[in-house]
Amino acid sequence: MIVFNKKTNTLEQTKYKHSLQDVKEPNLYRDLFNYDEIPKCTFNHRKVPMRPADEIWITDTTFRDGQQARAPYTVEQILRLFDLLHKLGGPKGIIRQCEFFLYSDRDKEAVYKCLERGYKYPEVTSWIRATKEDFKLAKNMGMKESGILVSCSDYHIFKKLNMTRKQALEHYLNIIKSAIEVGIRPRCHFEDITRADFYGFIVPFALELKKLMEETKMPIKIRACDTLGYGVPYPGAALPRSVPGIIYGLNHYAGFPSELIEWHGHNDFYKAVVNSATAWLYGASAVNCSLLGIGERTGNTPLEAMVIEYAQLRGTTDGMDTTVITEIAEYYEKEIGYRIPSRTPFVGKYFNVTRAGIHADGLLKDEEIYNIFNTSKLLNKPVGVAVNQTCGLAGIAHWVNSHFGLEGEKRIDKKDERIKKIKEWVDEQYKNGRVTSIGDEELEEVIRKLTPDIFDLGI
Structure with a gap:
């Protein structure tokens, strides 16, 4: 079948169908990821078009992923940082959402106090365990959207979950349907996407989600999680490590619109910022970040870095108050007691x-x-x-x-x-x-x- 793509103004073939490849043995890409060697970056010289979305934004995981790497924030600290995120994001809500745990009494109190602020942006969202009880918890606490972990690489499917790809896909779909049943917008965290079989699992799974969206009329987001920071931004790099290939593939082959694609990167190979910018350039509307990059192991993409990156790519701050970046840095050092390395760009004492x-x-x-x-x-x-x-x-x-x-x-x-x-x-x-x-x-x-x-x- 041939259709006219209004975004590219070209005729395109849509006959490409990617079915689930339910392999008996896991594909661990041992030629790329030999555990005793530094991972290899390969190229197939297939370049995909740069296709930035009409609108791009930032989402925050300071109080979810960020809290997995440090002592928990107090309720007062969370509320103050939430206020600063609101001020930094500006009236257009460039910092669109903020993600929270819902389990401890402290988590719940922080969520309620942030909701009481009544801000349109950032929207308070949650991250929960994939159980019906947790979906009900999220719904009762006023959440409209929640993150759900759907691990995608064979490392996770075979070795962690002890499932086949087909079993994992069916398991994930049942969980996502449970969320939709209670009125929660699912945000599917495609964990370890940069070691996953893209055409054998990622695209078929995304196509099933697209079908579910059409049936239920409920938007479903895909958060592409570069869990170990393996992603690379280079044109012509091969999957599964190619950030351009991943974003283009989710958009082109799975049919997910930009506003439902989000990138979540880690900094294990010093590429968190450039990979996030690349995700924007190739069609993801959202990049997920944490304040000062605080997160698992080497950390997440620093939110303040993407504020500056936004202005570089769009030529405007779109109402963001960039001076708040310094307020945030001072609050971390003076009130929270977190020491920022002095040469850290934009926030370090000696960066300029x-x-x-x-x-x-x-x-x-x-x-x-x-x-x-x-x-x-x-x-x-x-x-x-x-x-x-x-x-x-x-x-x-x-x-x-x-x-x-x-x-x-x-x-x-x-x-x-x-x-x-x-x-x-x-x-x-x-x-x-x-x-x-x-x-x-x-x-x-x-x-x-x-x-x-x-x-x-x-x-």
Whole structure:
């Protein structure tokens, strides 16, 4: 059969049918995943079209996957972070949903308090065990959508569940039908999709879900879970590791629309962010993230990274308040007690701080030379310079101007005698064997002794 695809404006064949391949032995892709070797990335040079959705958004798993990697958040902490996610996502709801456990009294209290806020975005959703009792729990707590684990690779089907592919598919369909019966929108978490037989199980399973959607008129989402971070973004990479191939295949061969496809990545191979962006580019509307990337093992895709990625890809923040990213980082460090590595992009203490003297000289002339964007405006985080043995006069001048907020005629030039005095003190420190940078409070005390009039300039 031939149909006209309005998205591509081309005639396309729709005769491709992918039936379940109920194999007797699991396909573990041992040529790719030899456990005693680093996984191999193969290419078949089959390139699929880049086809971004009309609308893309972010979903959050801070209070589900994120809580599996750290001490549980208190109810107060969850509520504060939920408020910040709402503020960050803006009026268009770019941060569309927030996912919660429903089991402990603390979980339930947090869900109720977040629901009481009455926000349209992010929508509160749940993740539950695949039992009828849990579906009723979710329904009674006011959930409209819930995540359901449907493990997809033969590693999980054969080795964890001790089932065949056919048994697993039938088991999953019965669970999903139970959710629909109580009025819960199912979000099917295709666990370990980057080690699964795509045409032998993933597409046939997705086709069954599509059929169920048409019968029940209930939307069913697919969350493509890169559970071990095996996904790769490269054009021409072969399945099962190809992120473009997975998203394109779910859309093209299984017929799932973009708004029902979501990517959930892990960072085991440092590809969480680029894989999430690739999922957007090839047709997934949603990418699932956690604040600061906190999650299992190496973590999830950092939500703050995808906020910035959204703006890069769409050319607009669409109403998101990016300065909230800094609020979130400060809350984690000051209130929750979580230490963010200082060089973490966008949220680390020193992510936009330079230590090289030649860089500091450039910053003093025009900060755009050595800063990625206007971090003062977009993140409420002014560019900084660390004072050490290499920062030079320019670095000290930049630190003074930035720290004391000196602008216009009040700005101090690197040739100023006061800067030279401070530089002499700094040089003496390192001549005597110091190896660490000089902290802000320490430098303030030195200035108070050597050049106290600088304090008056900042008033």
